[in-house]
Amino acid sequence: MGLRVHEIFRSIQGESTRAGWPCVFVRLTGCNLRCTYCDTRYAYDRGEDMAVEDILERIAAWNCNLVEITGGEPLIQEETPVLAARLLERGKTVLLETNGSRNIGEVDERCVRIVDFKCPSSGESSANDYGNLERLSPRDEVKLVVADRSDYEFARDLYHRIRRRGVTSPVHFSPVFGILAPSRLAGWILSDGLQVRLNLQLHKFIWDPDARGV
Numbered sequence: 283m284g285l286r287v288h289e290i291f292r293s294i295q296g297e298s299t300r301a302g303w304p305c306v307f308v309r310l311t312g313c314n315l316r317c318t319y320c321d322t323r324y325a326y327d328r329g330e331d332m333a334v335e336d337i338l339e340r341i342a343a344w345n346c347n348l349v350e351i352t353g354g355e356p357l358i359q360e361e362t363p364v365l366a367a368r369l370l371e372r373g374k375t376v377l378l379e380t381n382g383s384r385n386i387g388e389v390d391e392r393c394v395r396i397v398d399f400k401c402p403s404s405g406e407s408s409a410n411d412y413g414n415l416e417r418l419s420p421r422d423e424v425k426l427v428v429a430d431r432s433d434y435e436f437a438r439d440l441y442h443r444i445r446r447r448g449v450t451s452p453v454h455f456s457p458v459f460g461i462l463a464p465s466r467l468a469g470w471i472l473s474d475g476l477q478v479r480l481n482l483q484l485h486k487f488i489w490d491p492d493a494r495g496v
């Protein structure tokens with residue numbers, strides 16, 4: 283069995299509450315969605331089939347406590363929860379970046395599940411599994427990627443819904459890179475007094491925004 287892996291690399295974590303920390307990334311191949319703004323289309327195909335043990339060995343080459351499983355969409359591969367569990371067993375802090383369309387309950391709760399529910403301009407918001415709202419633990423995080431004002435209003439409604447349910451997970455609002463100016467999103471957040479975190483993709487400021495493997 284194993285997993286189809288597009289790339290494994292070490293970089294600076296560019297997003298989430300762990301932004302700024304060195305992090306090893308396992309980018310899995312394939313995605314069930316086609317977001318209009320996707321910056322990782324190159325991971326829709328190709329890659330190498332690897333056994334979980336081989337992936338663990340590659341990760342161990344770096345002395346790094348933080349590991350993120352991303353893609354593509356990690357939860358379309360059956361063995362992703364096994365990889366997360368094995369990394370947790372090794373004492374790693376494990377982040378899993380997922381598009382919100384699959385059941386996050388398949389993945390160990392000790393893993394930080396970063397759930398990116400899709401806003402309308404992605405073209406994929408009908409894929410959101412809102413059952414995941416019930417499955418979020420305080421350790422998990424929600425990320426909402428915003429391209430324009432109507433996405434913002436959708437994200438704001440979802441944020442209020444999350445808090446009304448008593449879910450305390452951090453919520454990030456992230457502008458689509460090169461499409462929505464961070465200052466506009468910042469202005470909307472501040473004028474509505476939302477307690478959300480403005481998430482900028484740090485790696486796109488450190489390196490060329492089109493660079494792979496960073």
Ligand SMILES: C[S@@+](CC[C@H](N)C(=O)[O-])C[C@H]1O[C@@H](n2cnc3c(N)ncnc32)[C@H](O)[C@@H]1O
Nearest residue numbers: 319320321322353354355380381398427458459
């Ligand atoms: C490439 S996806 C992989 C994980 C999963 N498929 C998902 O969508 O969450 C990683 C993150 O990058 C975000 N992303 C993709 N393209 C982006 C862009 N052009 N600007 C800002 N964020 C983007 C996605 O919304 C997601 O939060």
Ligand SMILES: Nc1nc2[nH]cc(C(=O)O)c2c(=O)[nH]1
Nearest residue numbers: 294295296297352379485496
């Ligand atoms: N540096 C860096 N940080 C990231 N955080 C989430 C990423 C992703 O593509 O899921 C990502 C990425 O692609 N690069």
Ligand code: SF4
Nearest residue numbers: 313315317320354381
């Ligand atoms: S779900 Fe993630 S990887 Fe898939 S198309 Fe959307 S942003 Fe890209």
Ligand SMILES: [Mg+2]
Nearest residue numbers: 321322352483
């Ligand atoms: Mg990325």
